[in-house]
Amino acid sequence: MTTDLAIETEGLVKVFGTNRAVDGIDLHVPAGTVYGVLGPNGAGKTTAVKMLATLLRPDGGRASVFGKDVVKDADAVRGRVSLTGQYASVDEDLTGTENLVLLGRLLGHTRPDARERSGQLLAAFGLAEAADKQIKNYSGGMRRRIDIAASILNTPDLLFLDEPTTGLDPRSRNQVWDIVRAVVAQGTTVLLTTQYLDEADQLASRIAVIDHGKVIAEGTKGELKASVGSGSVHVRLRDPEQRPEAERVLRSSLNATVQLDPDPVALTATVNGHGTDLGAAEQAARALAELSRAGITVDNFALGQPSLDEVFLALTDRKGTTA
Amino acid sequence: MSTGTTVTTGKDTQTTDALDFVAPKADELAALFTGRARPPRPGALAASLTFGWRAMLKIKHVPEQLFDVTAFPIMMVLMYTYLFGGALAGSVDEYIQFLLPGILVMSVVMITMYTGVSVNTDIEKGVFDRFRTLPIWRPAPMVGYLLGDVVRYLIASAVMLTVGVIIGYRPDGGLPGILLGVALLLVFSFAFSWIWTMFGLLLRSEKSVMGVSMMVIFPLTFLSNVFVDPKTMPGWLQAFVNNNPVTHLATAVRELMAGNWPGADIAWTLGWSALFVVVFGSFTMRLYNRK
Numbered sequence: 001m002t003t004d005l006a007i008e009t010e011g012l013v014k015v016f017g018t019n020r021a022v023d024g025i026d027l028h029v030p031a032g033t034v035y036g037v038l039g040p041n042g043a044g045k046t047t048a049v050k051m052l053a054t055l056l057r058p059d060g061g062r063a064s065v066f067g068k069d070v071v072k073d074a075d076a077v078r079g080r081v082s083l084t085g086q087y088a089s090v091d092e093d094l095t096g097t098e099n100l101v102l103l104g105r106l107l108g109h110t111r112p113d114a115r116e117r118s119g120q121l122l123a124a125f126g127l128a129e130a131a132d133k134q135i136k137n138y139s140g141g142m143r144r145r146i147d148i149a150a151s152i153l154n155t156p157d158l159l160f161l162d163e164p165t166t167g168l169d170p171r172s173r174n175q176v177w178d179i180v181r182a183v184v185a186q187g188t189t190v191l192l193t194t195q196y197l198d199e200a201d202q203l204a205s206r207i208a209v210i211d212h213g214k215v216i217a218e219g220t221k222g223e224l225k226a227s228v229g230s231g232s233v234h235v236r237l238r239d240p241e242q243r244p245e246a247e248r249v250l251r252s253s254l255n256a257t258v259q260l261d262p263d264p265v266a267l268t269a270t271v272n273g274h275g276t277d278l279g280a281a282e283q284a285a286r287a288l289a290e291l292s293r294a295g296i297t298v299d300n301f302a303l304g305q306p307s308l309d310e311v312f313l314a315l316t317d318r319k320g321t322t323a
Numbered sequence: 324m325s326t327g328t329t330v331t332t333g334k335d336t337q338t339t340d341a342l343d344f345v346a347p348k349a350d351e352l353a354a355l356f357t358g359r360a361r362p363p364r365p366g367a368l369a370a371s372l373t374f375g376w377r378a379m380l381k382i383k384h385v386p387e388q389l390f391d392v393t394a395f396p397i398m399m400v401l402m403y404t405y406l407f408g409g410a411l412a413g414s415v416d417e418y419i420q421f422l423l424p425g426i427l428v429m430s431v432v433m434i435t436m437y438t439g440v441s442v443n444t445d446i447e448k449g450v451f452d453r454f455r456t457l458p459i460w461r462p463a464p465m466v467g468y469l470l471g472d473v474v475r476y477l478i479a480s481a482v483m484l485t486v487g488v489i490i491g492y493r494p495d496g497g498l499p500g501i502l503l504g505v506a507l508l509l510v511f512s513f514a515f516s517w518i519w520t521m522f523g524l525l526l527r528s529e530k531s532v533m534g535v536s537m538m539v540i541f542p543l544t545f546l547s548n549v550f551v552d553p554k555t556m557p558g559w560l561q562a563f564v565n566n567n568p569v570t571h572l573a574t575a576v577r578e579l580m581a582g583n584w585p586g587a588d589i590a591w592t593l594g595w596s597a598l599f600v601v602v603f604g605s606f607t608m609r610l611y612n613r614k
Contacts, residue, residue, distance in 0.1 A: 053456050057613065078458040079361070089453040091377070093384050102380075105373045106457055108362035124355055134384060150453065155356045186356050 006031040006066060006158050006189040007052060013060030014047050021047040023213035024061065029191060029206075031066075031157075034184050036204030037193040038312065044213040045193040046086060049160050052191070053083045065158060082151035083160045088143040089150065092136040096127050096146050099135065100153060107154050121149040125179075141172025148179055158189045165199060177202055197312055209315055217315050224311050231271045231280040233287065236300040240264040246296050253287040265299070367460035374467020379474065391437060392479035396430045400486045403550070411551060416491045423487040424494075424504060424577035425549035430483060431476050431512050432544055432569060436536035438472050438516045442523030443532045455611075462608055469516050476512050480505045496582035504576040507592060511572050514596035517603035524610040549573050568595040 007029035014022040022044040029035040039045050050056040052063055054074040062069065068076040083089060090099045097118050104114025122131045125145040130138060135146065144164060151159055161180065165173040180203055184190055194200050200207050200221075207224060209217040217224055233254075237246055243265065250258045250269045258269045269287070271280040284303050291298055365373065382388060403426055408415035442465075445451065454464050484492075484501060494500055519536065526532045546560065547569040553561050564570055571591035578585035 050452075053452075055452055055455055075458055078456055079364075081456060083452055083456045085449045085452045087449040089449040091450045092448065093381050094377070098380050102373060102377055103453070103457075105376075106365060106370060106454075106459055106463075108365045110362075113362070120355055152356070154361050 004031045004066070005029060007035075007063070007191065008067075009048075009052070009061065009063040011061030012048065012051060012058055012063050014044075014051060014056060015059045020213050022051070022058075025210070025213070025215055027208060027215070027218075029189065031189050032184075032187055033205045034180065034190045034192055034203045036200035036207040037191065037210055038195070038197065038200045038207055039193075039210035040195055043210045045195075045210055046162055047213075048210070049083070049162050049191065049193055053081055053160050054078055055083075080157040081160065082154075082156035082158075084144075084147045084151045084162065084164060086162045086166065088135065088147045090135050090143070090147055093134060095132050095134055096122055096138075097131045099146065100150060103150050103153050117153060121153065122146075125149045139172075140168050141175060144168060144172065144176050145179070148176070148183070152183060152188075155186065156188055158191065159183060161190060161192045163193055163195065165194070165196065173199075209312065211315075217311075231284070232304055233269050233271060233284045234261075234302045234304065235267055235269070235288075235291070235298055236263075237265045237267075238297040238299045242296045243267060245294060246291060249290050249294050249296065250287055253290045254283060271303075364458055367463065370459040370463035371466040371470060374464050375470035375474075376467075378468060378471020382471070382475075389475070389478065391434055392475045393482050395434070396427075396479045396483045397486050399426055399430045400483050400490075404490065407550060419487060419490060419492045420494075421577070422550070423483070423492045424580050425547075425573045427480060427483050427487075427504075428508060428569060428573045428576055429544045429547075429549045431479055431508055432515065432572075433540055434476065434479055435472065435512050435516045436519055436533075436540055438468060439519030439523040439526075439532045439536055440529055442468060442520050443526065443529050446524060461612065462604070465520050465607055465611065468520065469513050472516060473509050473513055476509055477505070480508065494580040494582070496580045500580045500582050504579040507579065507589065508572065508576055511568075511592055511596050514599040515568075517599055517607055520607040521603045521610065524607060543567060543569050547573055568592065571595065 005028055007027055009025055009027045012022055012025040012027075013020065025044075025048055027035075027037075027048075037045050037048065047056065051058045052065060052070060054070050054077050057071060062071075064070065065077045066080055068080075070077050091102070094102065097115075100118035100121060101111070101114045104117055105111065109117065119128075119131075122128050125148070127142060127146055127149070130142060135143060138146065148161075148164070164180070165176050168176065177199070180190060180192070190203075192200070192203060204221070206220055207218070208215050209224070233250075235246065235250070237243060243260070247258050247260065247267055250267065254269050254271055256270045258267055260267055271283050281303060284301075288298060288301060400423065404415055404419050404422055407422070408418035412418035412421060451464070484505075496504070518539070519532075522532055522535055526535060546564055547567050548564060549569070553564040553570075556564060568591070571588045572595075575585045575588035575592050578588065
């Protein structure tokens with residue numbers, strides 16, 4: 001789409017008692033993209049989303065959605081957003097059809113229209129057979145799907161997905177990811193909160209990392225990864241006895257931190273490119289050569305991009321927290 | 324948008340169980356998207372009635388919840404009629420003429436407190452987050468609740484009047500009197516329930532809602548003229564009883580059913596009702612918006 005901003009916040013604050021749940025967050029979310037908000041439990045993700053979705057009133061700062069203030073112009077914001085909360089935002093006592101018809105009516109559709117639309121959505125989301133069952137009898141994956149179906153009953157311009165795959169099995173998680181991709185392909189902006197790094201990696205184009213109510217890093221996936229290092233070498237030795245020696249060789253060769261993996265024959269070193277013009281691959285090759293020169297037998301090695309896990313741990317460690 | 328009124332879901336789609344569901348492809352989904360056009364928003368009444376429909380659906384799915392508007396009122400009528408009848412009025416037959424309108428008022432006013440409990444349990448669920456992000460008239464979900472509850476009160480009234488007539492209640496006002504009395508009772512109960520929506524939003528747990536409700540409801544219903552004429556009560560108690568809204572309501576309903584026109588008590592009842600809506604309705608909405 002254009003470079004319009006779907007969400008803009010400045011110094012957003014929410015305080016619960018003495019807990020500054022959201023402590024001055026600035027966000028700029030371009031329209032038409034998936035924006036990931038990544039953080040551990042209790043980082044303030046849900047609180048931030050609730051303020052943006054007009055459910056909570058900010059205690060400080062300001063936030064706007066498509067240029068409309070979430071407090072002063074809450075009604076205009078409500079007309080353009082949809083929310084799928086951490087827990088299914090559908091009525092558990094009602095059936096799938098009843099939920100969607102109820103929502104359709106509340107959005108102003110006539111009863112026949114609401115019924116027709118409900119039937120189409122349930123069929124598209126593989127819920128036609130469960131249409132007349134109460135939601136409380138749905139599996140976790142089915143709940144997520146009806147929840148998202150409810151959220152796109154009227155095409156929203158901005159969809160909030162608050163931890164959409166928490167508690168889902170891998171298959172259901174992949175289904176939700178596919179749906180999210182399809183929704184974005186229609187031009188809807190998605191703000192996705194997650195505590196799963198690979199989820200943000202899979203879906204989001206830009207990511208804000210939040211911890212203790214503050215944004216501790218923001219950028220594209222590539223930028224975030226580059227901020228930690230350009231890659232890492234994973235080495236597996238034949239003989240666990242040689243690991244201390246291997247650690248020493250790698251550290252001096254790569255001039256970087258070496259991490260001992262839980263597996264007694266494995267270690268991982270970051271290749272950060274500091275103090276040399278060599279590329280990551282070349283540096284790694286040198287380090288391996290030095291290992292063999294030192295008489296250490298390498299069974300297997302791999303050169304990888306740093307994962308967002310490593311990014312996340314590095315960022316939170318820097319702030320003195322352990323994850 | 325569409326003209327069709329018949330919907331065939333499931334029949335013509337392939338078997339899609341949860342396991343081999345494949346997310347809709349982008350082009351399939353595109354067909355589902357309504358584009359940016361949206362139907363006009365529903366008005367305040369339409370939105371409230373839609374929430375009322377939700378309450379009806381809940382009764383349909385969990386009919387056990389009608390226990391408190393069927394079994395409980397029958398118990399109340401039988402218990403108090405036979406317990407006090409002989410002692411207070413000489414005979415059950417005579418006492419029921421006095422008691423039935425009163426016990427009807429008392430039971431229905433008591434039943435209103437379940438509103439608070441259901442608001443409290445419902446609001447904690449995720450679905451309220453969705454309702455609150457909809458661009459609709461803000462009080463609609465609450466009004467919808469109360470509209471659903473009015474149906475419950477109506478059921479309770481019908482049950483009690485039926486039992487009453489079976490055991491000998493013969494009001495002089497006939498059917499019109501009964502209908503007017505029930506109508507007034509429903510108006511009052513709808514208004515009074517805003518106290519419970521407020522407590523349902525204010526208090527943290529279902530148990531505390533129950534506790535507070537008991538504290539309000541027992542003095543309000545027992546310290547009234549439902550069971551006996553207040554003339555024998557000490558002066559300070561009479562002062563409370565005579566100004567208790569439940570007394571005005573009970574008198575108004577009793578007289579209406581007896582075929583009279585208790586103008587003052589009707590006025591008092593409607594006045595109290597308006598006050599409840601204005602005061603507790605606005606507290607409720609303030610809490611609801613802030614929750």
